[in-house]
Amino acid sequence: MYAFEYHRPTSLDEAVSLMVNAEDGALLAGGQTLIPTLKQRLAQPSDVIDLAAVPGLTGITQDGNELIVGAMTTHAEVAASDLVRATIPALAELAGQVGDAQVRNRGTLGGSIANNDPAADYPAALVALGAVIKTNRRTVAADDFFTGMFETVLDTEEVVVSVRFPKPQRAAYCKFPNPASRYAIVGVFVARNGPTVRVAVTGAGQSVFRLPELEARLAARFSPDALANVMVAADGLNDDLHASADYRAHLITVMAKRAVAAASGSPAD
Amino acid sequence: MPTTITLSVNGRPVTRTVESRTLLVQLLREHLGLTGTHVGCDTCQCGACVVHLNGRSVKSCAVLAVQADGAEVATIEGLAAADGTLHPMQEAFRKHHGLQCGFCTPGMVMSAIDLVRRHPTPTERQVRTELEGNLCRCTGYHNIVRAVLSGAETMRGAGDPGAAAAAD
Secondary structure, eight states, rough: OOOOOOEEEESSHHHHHHHHHHEEEEEEESSSHHHHHTTTOOOSEEEEOOTTTOSSOOOOOETTTTTEETTOHHHHHHOOOHHHHHHOOHHHHHHSSOOOHHHHHHBBBHHHHHHTTOOSHEEEEEEEHHOEEEESOOEEEHHHHHHETTTEEEOOTOOEEEEEEOOOEEEEEEEEETTTTTOOOEEEEEETTTTEEEEESSSSSSOOOEEEHHHHHHHHSSSHHHTTTTOOOOOOOOSSSOOOHHHHHHHHHHHHHHHHHHHOOOOOO | OEEEEEEEEEEEEEEEEEETTTTTIIEEEEEEOOTOOOOOOOSSOOOOTTEEEETEEEEEGBBBBBGGGGEEEOOGGGTTTTTTOOOHHHHHHHHTTTTSOSHHHHHHHHHHHHHHHHHOOOOOOHHHHTTTTTOOOOOOOHHHHHHHHHHHHHHHOOOOOOHHHHHH
16 A cells, blocks of 8 residues: 545534645545555555544434435445335335445445445446435436546536435335445336336446336336346446356346336336 | 545454545554455455455455444454354354365355345255355355354344444
8 A cells, every 4th residue: 555644524614624635635434445456556645634623524314204324334334224214215225235244334325335336236227216325516307427437527626415315105125246346237227206107227337327218117116127128238338357248238128027026016027 | 645534443443544446444453463254366356355344345455444434343353252252153054064274264154144034944045146246265055054044043043243233
């Protein structure tokens, strides 16, 4: 690991000001991606700014029909939260599948979405649920937040504060994990709200994306059968040593059917 | 820039000056001589370095020592009683031969104790899922799972030394 200056600010303003003044600052949330990256010398920040002591970034609260999850809330906390389990159980299920138990004890919602790994789980939930991300400067809809591989709309001096999740009528997440890393080879999050269905896919492309054709079919009939014979185009999908683009395209339909089955309580074929 | 940190390790206060880039596992092994916590990989995947940080299992190779400033850390060395009586989970690993070469064992035991504190009556499936972050290259998982299930039973019955400290 290259040397860096470590800071533990005690307010959001101080964290932002440290980022502004750093030559090349990096925000540290749970550190489950950043620290392994630093160990491999794949990054060389001049300053590492730890958000652990910044107040107001953790916790899960309910506001009417929405859940608000603080950016520094760990995956383990979301997975074990009675409030999340009662309101959006699919979100708790997803959080309980991130990495392994030790990663979930450290890794955070804000860190995951700010990093936007193409195979991360949370981006699929945010996009399918129509979540809204609150930063120190603005609010951004999840549809506009994730812009590319490891890219988001966040500016350098911008810090994720919380995420607001509307409660869906029905939702489920189904992923085919890489058995070594447990990142998604393909993960599909399906959410239904009245006549609207949103289908978000992670692991298969450069960044999370929606599938309008699947959404339209499921809006007409919310059943795994509605996706029978649907072929997702493999063009542009990830193609690597873990899975070919064709295989990922096939998995998208399979995971989508399973997610719909889980969300609707009907059996998948 | 070196930073002076103070933390509790196995119930004892420790103050050391470390570099920002020093990992918690380096602090434990190289500064404090607690070599029971192992390093089995360079990629934060193997789980041999699992310790408890404020009561929760973490990979000490994926935490900076400076992040543990003010925290309570428990390692494998802190589990047994002063008279040498093993923690019920250690005893279960011994009794069920939940190890072959033993390299992964400290991490397995620390993960297993955190698992049982969260799920006092785990199913075999839960044990296997919860141990996903701990790799055994002797492929000894069957006996490890047996050991964890047995250790869980003993912890439910005879109590869990250290649980009160973890809950603080």
